[in-house]
Amino acid sequence: MTENTNHPTIGDIGKALETWARPGWAQSYDNVGLQVGDARRTVGRALIALDLTPAVLDEAKQHEATLIITHHPLLFTPLRSVTADGFVSSLALRLAEAGIALYSIHTNLDAAPGGVSFALAELLSLHDARFLDVFDEAAPAPDQPDTQAGLGAVGRLAAPMTLRAFLQHVAERLQAGSLRYTGDPEAVVETVAVCGGSGSSFTPLALKAGADAYVTADVTYHKFFDVLDLEGRPRMALIDAGHYETEAVTEGLLQQWLSHRFPTVEWRRTATRTSPIETFVPGEDSV
Ligand SMILES: [Zn+2]
Numbered sequence: 471m472t473e474n475t476n477h478p479t480i481g482d483i484g485k486a487l488e489t490w491a492r493p494g495w496a497q498s499y500d501n502v503g504l505q506v507g508d509a510r511r512t513v514g515r516a517l518i519a520l521d522l523t524p525a526v527l528d529e530a531k532q533h534e535a536t537l538i539i540t541h542h543p544l545l546f547t548p549l550r551s552v553t554a555d556g557f558v559s560s561l562a563l564r565l566a567e568a569g570i571a572l573y574s575i576h577t578n579l580d581a582a583p584g585g586v587s588f589a590l591a592e593l594l595s596l597h598d599a600r601f602l603d604v605f606d607e608a609a610p611a612p613d614q615p616d617t618q619a620g621l622g623a624v625g626r627l628a629a630p631m632t633l634r635a636f637l638q639h640v641a642e643r644l645q646a647g648s649l650r651y652t653g654d655p656e657a658v659v660e661t662v663a664v665c666g667g668s669g670s671s672f673t674p675l676a677l678k679a680g681a682d683a684y685v686t687a688d689v690t691y692h693k694f695f696d697v698l699d700l701e702g703r704p705r706m707a708l709i710d711a712g713h714y715e716t717e718a719v720t721e722g723l724l725q726q727w728l729s730h731r732f733p734t735v736e737w738r739r740t741a742t743r744t745s746p747i748e749t750f751v752p753g754e755d756s757v
Pocket of ligand 1: 666668713717
């Protein structure tokens with residue numbers, strides 16, 4: 471073997487990530503860590519993406535990356551076979567054939583200090599961000615504040631603005647083609663709660679935290695009613711900015727964290743927008 475010893479192994483990278491985003495913090499349904507590949511292989515080039523798609527795999531091949539790190543795991547349920555049939559199975563086969571490893575850091579990164587929701591809070595220029603829901607566990611030692619884990623984040627805008635202006639701000643920062651929301655466009659927004667991805671179950675916590683607006687994704691019709699008072703007026707704005715749009719920030723977060731710790735590896739953020747969802751705006755594309 472004549473592998474470059476300046477390069478870390480996949481195992482080294484996984485171990486470092488897991489000191490930040492502990493696997494024990496992942497939700498019980500989740501499947502985090504090395505999904506495909508040999509942990510002993512070294513890595514010189516790696517690609518970071520929210521999801522693994524055929525386009526991301528092609529991009530990894532093009533850049534001769536031997537590792538792909540995704541937020542969303544490819545493998546959730548056990549595979550009975552690894553064949554060219556089926557979206558998940560064929561991607562797993564193509565990874566193995568190409569000698570490209572896949573590592574996923576999902577709900578354990580959502581829960582980590584400085585994780586997904588904190589990156590989202592920073593992207594929206596929120597100050598003094600703290601967890602929306604702190605995990606019930608031993609209080610961190612004062613010299614180890616980074617051992618606290620939780621989900622979502624709540625912080626404050628530097629200056630209050632109307633909900634109308636805030637919606638514009640969110641759409642611009644998240645590059646969202648549209649936003650679904652409940653709220654009064656003239657209401658004042660200063661305290662903002664966020665949760666990247668499907669966070670509508672935290673709506674009561676966002677209300678309790680005194681948020682003027684809660685930015686998350688995958689909000690179903692009936693969940694929007696949860697923010698209305700007895701007269702049907704919104705107590706807080708609830709904004710569904712899209713799953714991909716609220717989590718794409720994860721790619722940059724991982725790239726920054728990994729570049730700092732493993733400077734000999736070329737960490738590339740995917741150029742692929744992996745969301746399968748498009749927004750149709752009537753009148754824009756006149757045929
Ligand atoms: Zn997600």
